[in-house]
Amino acid sequence: xxxxxxxxxxxxxxxxxxxxxxxxxxxxxxxxxxxxxxxxxxxxxxxxxxxxxxxxxxxxxxxxxxxxxxxxxxxxxxxxxxxxxxxxxxxxxxxxxxxxxxxxxxxxxxxxxxxxxxxxxxxxxxxxxxxxxxxxxxxxxxxxxxxxxxxxxxxxxxxxxxxxxxxxxxxxxxxxxxxxxxxxxxxxxxxxxxxxxxxxxxxxxxxxxxxxxxxxxxxxxxxxxxxxxxxxxxxxxxxxxxxxxxxxxxxxxxxxxxxxxxxxxxxxxxxxxxxxxxxxxxxxxxxxxxxxxxxxxxxxxxxxxxxxxxxxx
Amino acid sequence: xxxxxxxxxxxxxxxxxxxxxxxxxxxxxxxxxxxxxxxxxxxxxxxxxxxxxxxxxxxxxxxxxxxxxxxxxxxxxxxxxxxxxxxxxxxxxxxxxxxxxxxxxxxxxxxxxxxxxxxxxxxxxxxxxxxxxxxxxxxxxxxxxxxxxxxxxxxxxxxxxxxxxxxxxxxxxxxxxxxxxxxxxxxxxxxxxxxxxxxxxxxxxxxxxxxxxxxxxxxxxxxxxxxxxxxxxxxxxxxxxxx
Ligand SMILES: Nc1ncnc2c1ncn2[C@@H]1O[C@H](COP(=O)(O)OP(=O)(O)OP(=O)(O)O)[C@@H](O)[C@H]1O
Ligand SMILES: [Mg+2]
Numbered sequence: 001x002x003x004x005x006x007x008x009x010x011x012x013x014x015x016x017x018x019x020x021x022x023x024x025x026x027x028x029x030x031x032x033x034x035x036x037x038x039x040x041x042x043x044x045x046x047x048x049x050x051x052x053x054x055x056x057x058x059x060x061x062x063x064x065x066x067x068x069x070x071x072x073x074x075x076x077x078x079x080x081x082x083x084x085x086x087x088x089x090x091x092x093x094x095x096x097x098x099x100x101x102x103x104x105x106x107x108x109x110x111x112x113x114x115x116x117x118x119x120x121x122x123x124x125x126x127x128x129x130x131x132x133x134x135x136x137x138x139x140x141x142x143x144x145x146x147x148x149x150x151x152x153x154x155x156x157x158x159x160x161x162x163x164x165x166x167x168x169x170x171x172x173x174x175x176x177x178x179x180x181x182x183x184x185x186x187x188x189x190x191x192x193x194x195x196x197x198x199x200x201x202x203x204x205x206x207x208x209x210x211x212x213x214x215x216x217x218x219x220x221x222x223x224x225x226x227x228x229x230x231x232x233x234x235x236x237x238x239x240x241x242x243x244x245x246x247x248x249x250x251x252x253x254x255x256x257x258x259x260x261x262x263x264x265x266x267x268x269x270x271x272x273x274x275x276x277x278x279x280x281x282x283x284x285x286x287x288x289x290x291x292x293x294x295x296x297x298x299x300x301x302x303x304x305x306x307x308x309x310x311x312x313x
Numbered sequence: 314x315x316x317x318x319x320x321x322x323x324x325x326x327x328x329x330x331x332x333x334x335x336x337x338x339x340x341x342x343x344x345x346x347x348x349x350x351x352x353x354x355x356x357x358x359x360x361x362x363x364x365x366x367x368x369x370x371x372x373x374x375x376x377x378x379x380x381x382x383x384x385x386x387x388x389x390x391x392x393x394x395x396x397x398x399x400x401x402x403x404x405x406x407x408x409x410x411x412x413x414x415x416x417x418x419x420x421x422x423x424x425x426x427x428x429x430x431x432x433x434x435x436x437x438x439x440x441x442x443x444x445x446x447x448x449x450x451x452x453x454x455x456x457x458x459x460x461x462x463x464x465x466x467x468x469x470x471x472x473x474x475x476x477x478x479x480x481x482x483x484x485x486x487x488x489x490x491x492x493x494x495x496x497x498x499x500x501x502x503x504x505x506x507x508x509x510x511x512x513x514x515x516x517x518x519x520x521x522x523x524x525x526x527x528x529x530x531x532x533x534x535x536x537x538x539x540x541x542x543x544x545x546x547x548x549x550x551x552x553x554x555x556x
Binding site: 172175176177179180182183186187189190191192193194195196197198200201204 | 364366385386387390391395396398402403404405406407411414415416418419420422425426427428429430468471472
């Protein structure tokens with residue numbers, strides 16, 4: 001494993017900084033940062049599967065949705081406590097996602113992207129018509145149990161979850177599993193030509209991704225206290241997740257976090273000028289620009305810049 | 314250590330094109346056989362059928378007497394066969410060491426996570442193939458064609474094969490690099506490795522093989538002792554393009 005002490009020092013610094021933040025910023029900013037934390041979780045989830053192996057998922061809301069709806073229904077309709085409903089939601093996301101997407105995962109290439117996109121649409125429709133007495137139909141559900149009160153607590157909860165996930169994924173991706181997953185993205189044929197089962201690896205990446213998506217989705221709606229299908233199964237939501245991972249730098253752990261914070265604040269600051277969906281055009285354009293200039297994202301751009309300033313005294 | 318390879322009546326159709334047509338041959342354990350033929354003869358296609366990358370339309374492939382056609386590529390590799398690719402396509406954003414690491418990976422995901430890489434073995438394989446320790450952290454884009462071919466050999470070697478299929482390993486190499494790879498093949502032959510080697514460079518091939526199989530238009534046109542095959546009229550004619 002390629003671990004150096006300065007990696008841990010940077011992580012420690014990052015964690016301390018994130019936890020100190022509520023001392024310095026307003027509650028409004030804090031609320032924005034809570035959303036950034038959740039977006040970061042979803043972007044890490046996306047990156048675990050798509051950023052590493054190159055199998056692009058357009059259906060992450062589908063996974064997030066399984067987690068969110070499972071815990072919402074269990075707590076709201078059956079009075080489950082969240083300590084039980086959230087773990088069940090995570091397992092449901094992994095199992096449910098696998099059953100539906102395994103056939104697509106076995107097939108090489110862009111087919112996977114299409115199937116995931118279709119899946120998201122399908123679930124959106126299903127949630128509205130099948131058993132609306134359970135799902136709340138088009139309107140969703142509100143009055144769900146919330147985990148925290150107040151902006152500061154919400155922030156601590158979301159940032160702890162985000163950092164725990166980020167650190168775990170960073171460690172896992174530093175192992176040989178991480179190497180093998182990235183190898184799929186570079187040359188799938190040579191991976192199986194090296195004796196490795198690509199399907200097994202993709203499944204592992206998928207399960208890790210689904211675990212994070214399910215957990216993030218479940219905790220998210222218990223932060224909000226409500227669930228609304230239109231916001232969840234929204235194509236803009238998928239793009240926000242993907243763009244966060246891509247502009248931050250797919251295939252890294254810090255990239256999706258940086259991208260999520262950047263995007264959340266960008267969208268927030270654009271709100272007064274562009275209240276509608278036009279905002280998404282702005283960041284799509286921006287994402288495209290960064291992508292053209294540095295396909296590895298902002299993170300690579302930043303390390304490039306510090307590297308340059310180092311050699312130029 | 315050595316594996317036996319039997320190919321029986323192998324047919325491969327790509328749409329209307331028949332890339333191999335009823336190809337049969339046997340390689341005994343420890344034998345080293347040259348597979349020769351003009352461009353487009355079907356040599357690489359034979360390799361990809363043996364590995365299961367392009368499953369055959371018809372025919373059988375046996376390793377040590379066991380039919381492997383129903384196996385996926387990774388399982389065939391576990392059965393002891395491994396190949397190099399004619400056009401090396403290494404994992405482009407990984408160092409030389411990491412490229413070799415992929416070939417050395419364990420089967421179990423759990424082992425991948427909990428056990429670190431076998432650094433010693435990586436260095437050992439790299440140096441066996443003539444890649445210096447100073448090159449281990451380089452990216453493939455920083456390597457010469459010769460070193461890329463060595464890396465391709467190293468990744469193949471890392472899977473611990475008993476039968477190696479080498480596809481044009483000498484193409485684009487300098488005389489010195491050819492010598493390094495030849496020596497390596499020779500020493501592996503001494504250890505009992507079975508080889509099937511495709512090469513247009515007959516001068517480099519000759520000392521490495523005892524037998525040869527010549528194919529043209531997907532069909533075996535001669536097989537036997539290397540000298541006999543090379544001396545046959547039909548093989549010469551196919552190389553001159555008159556057949
Ligand atoms: N994936 C494929 N799809 C369609 N046709 C193919 C494919 N692979 C090979 N062929 C065709 O099969 C025939 C045999 O190709 P093959 O690559 O096996 O030849 P070769 O003997 O390795 O040639 P070379 O010496 O140029 O490497 C050629 O006509 C080639 O165009
Ligand atoms: Mg070929």
